[in-house]
Amino acid sequence: MNDRKKVGNLGEEKATEYLKNKGYKILFRNYRHKWGDEIDIIAKDKSGVLLFVEVKTLNNSEISELFPEDNLNFVKLGRLKRSCEFFANAHPELINDEGWRIDLLAVNLLHDNLTNKSSREIRHYENI
Numbered sequence: 001m002n003d004r005k006k007v008g009n010l011g012e013e014k015a016t017e018y019l020k021n022k023g024y025k026i027l028f029r030n031y032r033h034k035w036g037d038e039i040d041i042i043a044k045d046k047s048g049v050l051l052f053v054e055v056k057t058l059n060n061s062e063i064s065e066l067f068p069e070d071n072l073n074f075v076k077l078g079r080l081k082r083s084c085e086f087f088a089n090a091h092p093e094l095i096n097d098e099g100w101r102i103d104l105l106a107v108n109l110l111h112d113n114l115t116n117k118s119s120r121e122i123r124h125y126e127n128i
Helices: 003-021 074-090
Strands: 025-031 039-044 050-060 100-112 117-125
Touching (some): 003 025, 003 039, 039 074, 050 074, 074 100
Parallel strands (some): 050 100
Antiparallel strands (some): 025 039, 039 050, 100 117
16 A cells, blocks of 8 residues: 555544544445545534545645645546435435535644654535
8 A cells, every 4th residue: 555545544534533523423434436436434414414525634744835625626526526416316315304515624644753743633624
């Protein structure tokens, strides 16, 4: 497994942990349909809304001007929306009166070389 994939997997683990701590119920991870883009996390929030979560992760071991959210572009968002629509249409039993939404979790994995300590920073954007 390459470093980029490892960072992505770690970001998804941290995002899943974050959502669980917020009271969300995780239904699926890494859902993929043969023609669509992968949906990183499918969950339900506390009010029962079906939630599709895109996770973008960067490993910022040094000071950087890059943000994980910069890696979600218009084309990727369009493909993700199409995959979410397919899933929602195939699983109407999971949708309540409030419908569904797409959220973005931007995960910065931080490592302080002076103290050799790791931390993470997560920004949650709802209904992108």
